[in-house]
Amino acid sequence: MGMSPGEGGAAAPAARFPRDLLVACAILAFCAVAYGITLGFAKAPAAVAQNVQPATFPRLVIAVIAVLSGVLALMSFRADSARKRPVRPMVVATAVMMVAFVIAFDILGFIAAMVLFAAAMPLLWGERRWRLVLPFAVLFPAAIYLVFVVGLGVHFDPGLLGIN
Amino acid sequence: MDAFLAAGAAFMDPYLLGLVLIGTVGGVLVGAMPGLSSTMATALLLPFTLTMDPIPAIALLSALYCAGTYGGSITAILVNAPGAPPAAATAFDGYPLAQQGRAGLALGMAAVSSVIGGLFSVVVLIVAAPLLARVAYDFGPPEYFALSLFGLSMLATISGESAVKNLIGGAFGVLLATIGMDFTTGVDRFTFGFWELSEGIHFIPVMIGLFAGAEFLTQAGQLDRVQVRAALDAVRLPGMEHFRKCAGTIARSCGIGTFIGLLPAEGGTVAAMIGYNEAKRWARDKSQFGKGDIRGIAGPETANNAATGAAMVPTLALGIPGSATTAIILGALLVHGLRPGPHLFTETPTLLYAIFLAMLLANLVFGMFGLIGAKLFARVTLIPVRFLWPSVFVLACIGAYALEQSVLDVWIMVFAGLLGFVLKRYGFAAAPIIMGLILGELVENSLKQSLIIFDHEWLRFLERPIVVTFLALTLFSALWPLVSVWRARRAAAAAAE
Numbered sequence: 108m109g110m111s112p113g114e115g116g117a118a119a120p121a122a123r124f125p126r127d128l129l130v131a132c133a134i135l136a137f138c139a140v141a142y143g144i145t146l147g148f149a150k151a152p153a154a155v156a157q158n159v160q161p162a163t164f165p166r167l168v169i170a171v172i173a174v175l176s177g178v179l180a181l182m183s184f185r186a187d188s189a190r191k192r193p194v195r196p197m198v199v200a201t202a203v204m205m206v207a208f209v210i211a212f213d214i215l216g217f218i219a220a221m222v223l224f225a226a227a228m229p230l231l232w233g234e235r236r237w238r239l240v241l242p243f244a245v246l247f248p249a250a251i252y253l254v255f256v257v258g259l260g261v262h263f264d265p266g267l268l269g270i271n
Numbered sequence: 272m273d274a275f276l277a278a279g280a281a282f283m284d285p286y287l288l289g290l291v292l293i294g295t296v297g298g299v300l301v302g303a304m305p306g307l308s309s310t311m312a313t314a315l316l317l318p319f320t321l322t323m324d325p326i327p328a329i330a331l332l333s334a335l336y337c338a339g340t341y342g343g344s345i346t347a348i349l350v351n352a353p354g355a356p357p358a359a360a361t362a363f364d365g366y367p368l369a370q371q372g373r374a375g376l377a378l379g380m381a382a383v384s385s386v387i388g389g390l391f392s393v394v395v396l397i398v399a400a401p402l403l404a405r406v407a408y409d410f411g412p413p414e415y416f417a418l419s420l421f422g423l424s425m426l427a428t429i430s431g432e433s434a435v436k437n438l439i440g441g442a443f444g445v446l447l448a449t450i451g452m453d454f455t456t457g458v459d460r461f462t463f464g465f466w467e468l469s470e471g472i473h474f475i476p477v478m479i480g481l482f483a484g485a486e487f488l489t490q491a492g493q494l495d496r497v498q499v500r501a502a503l504d505a506v507r508l509p510g511m512e513h514f515r516k517c518a519g520t521i522a523r524s525c526g527i528g529t530f531i532g533l534l535p536a537e538g539g540t541v542a543a544m545i546g547y548n549e550a551k552r553w554a555r556d557k558s559q560f561g562k563g564d565i566r567g568i569a570g571p572e573t574a575n576n577a578a579t580g581a582a583m584v585p586t587l588a589l590g591i592p593g594s595a596t597t598a599i600i601l602g603a604l605l606v607h608g609l610r611p612g613p614h615l616f617t618e619t620p621t622l623l624y625a626i627f628l629a630m631l632l633a634n635l636v637f638g639m640f641g642l643i644g645a646k647l648f649a650r651v652t653l654i655p656v657r658f659l660w661p662s663v664f665v666l667a668c669i670g671a672y673a674l675e676q677s678v679l680d681v682w683i684m685v686f687a688g689l690l691g692f693v694l695k696r697y698g699f700a701a702a703p704i705i706m707g708l709i710l711g712e713l714v715e716n717s718l719k720q721s722l723i724i725f726d727h728e729w730l731r732f733l734e735r736p737i738v739v740t741f742l743a744l745t746l747f748s749a750l751w752p753l754v755s756v757w758r759a760r761r762a763a764a765a766a767a768e
Contacts, residue, residue, distance in 0.1 A: 126697070127433075127698075130697050130698075134439065141446070141461075144461060145460075148458060148459075148460055149458045149459075150458075151453075151455075151456035151457075151458055155455070155456050155457075156455065156456050157455065157719075157723055158722070158727050159455065159719050159722060159723075160456070161453040161456050161458035161460055162460070164449060164715045164718065164719070165446060165449045165460060165461070168442055168445050168446045168449065169446065171442045172439055172442045172443060172446065175435055175438050175439045175442065176439065178435050178753075179433070179435045179436065179439065182433075182435060182756075191696060191697075194492070194696075195491070195492045197491050197492065197494060198488050198491045198492045198692075200491075201487065201488055201491035202488060202689055202692075205484065205487070205488075205664065205685050205688065205689070206685060208664075208665075208668065209668070209678070209681050209682055209685050212668065212678060212681060213678050217672075221665055224661065224664075224665065225661060225662075225665070228657075228661035228664075229657045229658055229661065232491070232494055232656075232657040232661075233494060233657065234655070234657040234658070239655075239658070243658055247658075247662060247665075251665065251666075251669070255669055255673070259319060259322065259673075260322075261669065261672070261673050261676070262676055263672075
């Protein structure tokens with residue numbers, strides 16, 4: 108699908124350290140943490156657990172992930188791993204906006220959060236045509252309100268601004 | 272027969288008919304939009320079908336699934352940007368044809384071969400699903416455990432950067448499924464003190480996040496992408512000479528797509544790639560492939576649509592998803608209180624016939640709309656991404672929220688989106704995680720029940736022939752990609768010497 112000269116386009120120079128080895132190490136660290144968490148699971152009485160304690164299955168799955176990570180680590184030395192292009196600042200800004208939207212959703216209420224988001228996102232992504240941005244910021248939330256609140260009966264908390 | 276008549280009668284209802292039409296048109300539109308796939312659309316739509324009865328809900332999702340698979344070909348041909356992964360192979364010859372001013376021919380062949388593949392697969396679904404369900408009546412927990420392991424092992428062979436990464440993704444999904452209260456002991460696992468997590472992580476917010484949230488971030492990194500548009504002449508049906516040329520390709524791709532679709536976890540993308548490769552391999556004159564050979568459209572388009580109905584066979588008969596989208600449809604069946612598997616065929620046959628009819632209707636309708644309105648559908652690519660993707664993200668938030676009307680689910684969706692983006696950068700696809708999450712409960716429960724039946728003697732799994740067969744297939748499908756890589760490297764090394 109990528110027809111652009113952007114991210115993931117042309118091959119970057121080969122990495123000095125196999126990228127998948129780092130990925131495998133990160134997964135193994137995750138497995139260690141997850142296993143550590145399973146040590147804190149309560150034990151069920153033998154009659155209830157029927158010899159399968161609550162931690163047994165998750166530990167089995169963690170072990171499978173760890174073994175597969177080991178295979179990934181071994182294979183990483185043979186594979187040609189290209190250095191990934193760094194994440195663009197716009198992606199980070201968009202991720203921040205995603206989180207900000209949910210915070211606003213919780214505090215200001217969904218409708219207010221949606222109006223702010225519908226106005227801010229096109230601006231963040233470089234849209235400067237106000238005759239498009241303003242109608243979008245008003246009409247899109249209005250359409251969502253009509254379809255989901257009026258039509259489908261989805262209830263959103265009014266939030267601090269009390270708009271519902 | 273009564274069930275079939277009841278399903279047919281249900282389709283006399285303008286409401287149900289209207290829903291299938293909406294699903295079909297919507298499917299073509301989302302399929303045509305690069306980045307928006309039928310998988311994402313079904314994930315986004317699923318929460319809003321919860322208020323519907325099961326028949327309209329599943330019929331709507333099934334129609335969206337069929338039409339979305341076709342819709343991807345429109346933009347693959349016109350703007351060289353496949354609307355969905357199964358249409359990627361269509362662009363190889365579709366776009367060169369469009370550049371030659373023969374976009375109409377390419378779109379016409381895509382529509383006709385998609386309809387043929389789709390209808391063929393629905394017939395296979397109607398015949399094969401009840402037969403498979405009958406076999407599955409004899410399945411107990413050990414068989415289901417081995418079968419679900421086989422389904423997960425097939426993730427190794429689906430498209431993606433690495434077989435091992437797909438398997439890790441599947442296992443990670445199974446681990447996610449263990450979050451919440453253990454059903455046999457009532458002990459909380461991985462809940463971190465949040466009582467809301469005791470019921471487990473619902474797959475819908477995770478799924479929406481992994482598909483829509485991650486794609487939102489991907490699009491943020493591609494805002495400077497420029498799409499080259501090809502001029503579209505009138506959309507016309509391919510002539511008899513084109514059909515004669517493609518008949519063999521279409522017939523082969525019907526078989527390829529159906530076989531690939533029947534395998535757990537495999538879907539339209541793999542089918543389309545094999546369909547394209549086989550079309551090229553069997554052609555006497557291969558010189559025009561990649562430059563605008565009509566068989567390069569007929570092959571993948573027939574195969575990816577033939578995989579749609581076939582992928583529903585294991586989904587409905589065994590409860591093991593045949594593809595990423597059918598995993599979501601499987602989830603829809605579960606949230607509507609239906610347990611896919613052999614009992615579905617005895618308890619709710621009307622629903623099954625309604626699904627068959629919805630898919631048949633969707634195939635006929637998208638074929639008609641595709642021929643008449645491809646030029647119109649292609650205009651969806653004119654929607655500026657600066658407005659489209661923020662809208663998709665808001666819809667994703669509503670979809671996650673609407674399930675339980677809980678902001679925690681929206682947080683889960685956003686977290687899944689961020690995680691999905693990071694995982695995608697490092698070569699992990701979303702589909703295996705979703706498959707693991709959906710199959711996780713079946714894997715754990717069937718394993719526990721089996722261990723109780725076998726009195727914790729693991730070797731007794733090997734006393735049951737069906738279990739042994741599935742375990743052998745599991746081993747084969749998990750190891751085959753590794754063996755293939757090893758053989759390819761040996762061949763390359765030998766060639767270098």
